[in-house]
Amino acid sequence: MEILQYGFMQRAFLVGLLLAVITPCIGITIVLKRMSMIGDALSHSSLAGVALGLLLGINPVLGAVAVCIAAALGIEAIRKKIPRYSEMAIAIIMSAGIGLAGVLSGFVEDGANFNSFLFGSIVSISKEETVAVCVISAAVLSVLLFFSKELFYIGFDENAARISGVPVKQVNFIFTILTALTVSVASRTVGTLIVSSMLVVPVACGMQMAKSYRKTLICAIIVAVLTTIAGLFLSYYVGVKPGGTIVLLEVVWFLVVVIVKRIATT
Numbered sequence: 488m489e490i491l492q493y494g495f496m497q498r499a500f501l502v503g504l505l506l507a508v509i510t511p512c513i514g515i516t517i518v519l520k521r522m523s524m525i526g527d528a529l530s531h532s533s534l535a536g537v538a539l540g541l542l543l544g545i546n547p548v549l550g551a552v553a554v555c556i557a558a559a560l561g562i563e564a565i566r567k568k569i570p571r572y573s574e575m576a577i578a579i580i581m582s583a584g585i586g587l588a589g590v591l592s593g594f595v596e597d598g599a600n601f602n603s604f605l606f607g608s609i610v611s612i613s614k615e616e617t618v619a620v621c622v623i624s625a626a627v628l629s630v631l632l633f634f635s636k637e638l639f640y641i642g643f644d645e646n647a648a649r650i651s652g653v654p655v656k657q658v659n660f661i662f663t664i665l666t667a668l669t670v671s672v673a674s675r676t677v678g679t680l681i682v683s684s685m686l687v688v689p690v691a692c693g694m695q696m697a698k699s700y701r702k703t704l705i706c707a708i709i710v711a712v713l714t715t716i717a718g719l720f721l722s723y724y725v726g727v728k729p730g731g732t733i734v735l736l737e738v739v740w741f742l743v744v745v746i747v748k749r750i751a752t753t
Contacts, residue, residue: 502609536551537679551671556667641659
């Protein structure tokens with residue numbers, strides 16, 4: 488196949504498929520916890536980290552990871568302070584991330600490099616970045632599998648999980664770190680403006696296609712994988728941005744499933 492003869496497309500497919508697997512695994516817990524906008528908050532914070540990294544002369548991805556983790560921990564800290572209005576934590580951190588990114592971006596000399604993080608650059612990812620994505624993806628997936636039961640209980644009811652003996656505080660902390668790492672990596676490859684959609688939309692599709700937790704997750708991963716493959720093919724042959732194309736395909740999939748279900752029930 489012509490498209491796979493090139494090293495940059497091989498790396499793009501590898502990274503894309505890895506993200507297509509781990510983002511729904513993270514996203515399903517985010518959706519169940521009614522925190523769908525956390526991806527937006529962390530992605531905007533990661534953009535501030537990118538600007539900080541460029542200003543300090545370090546790898547922008549490392550800056551994104553550091554700031555993203557700090558933002559994720561900030562969200563958890565604020566949620567604990569105001570549990571009745573926990574969604575405010577996301578709005579506060581997102582506002583801080585947008586503001587900080589806006590201020591720091593004004594001091595960045597390499598504007599093209601900074602702007603590349605807005606919509607990502609999965610087809611131009613380097614070998615070193617590919618290795619980093621593979622390592623982080625393997626680590627995230629391993630930890631998610633290890634804590635799968637705990638995350639299942641916490642996703643549906645934190646109080647009931649706490650009463651049942653689940654270490655909610657510790658598991659939430661670990662999940663927060665995993666989310667921050669996933670968003671940081673995805674921000675570099677698919678873009679800070681798109682990563683939150685990849686966390687939520689495939690899960691929304693899965694919820695329309697299945698009724699159980701496990702089947703919903705499986706369907707979400709299948710949707711993410713197929714749309715990623717289709718998006719990369721379209722980006723190569725048509726010349727469109729892969730990140731935006733992948734998300735649009737996921738949204739179209741969701742709309743088609745909703746329409747088909749409505750027709751079937753009438």
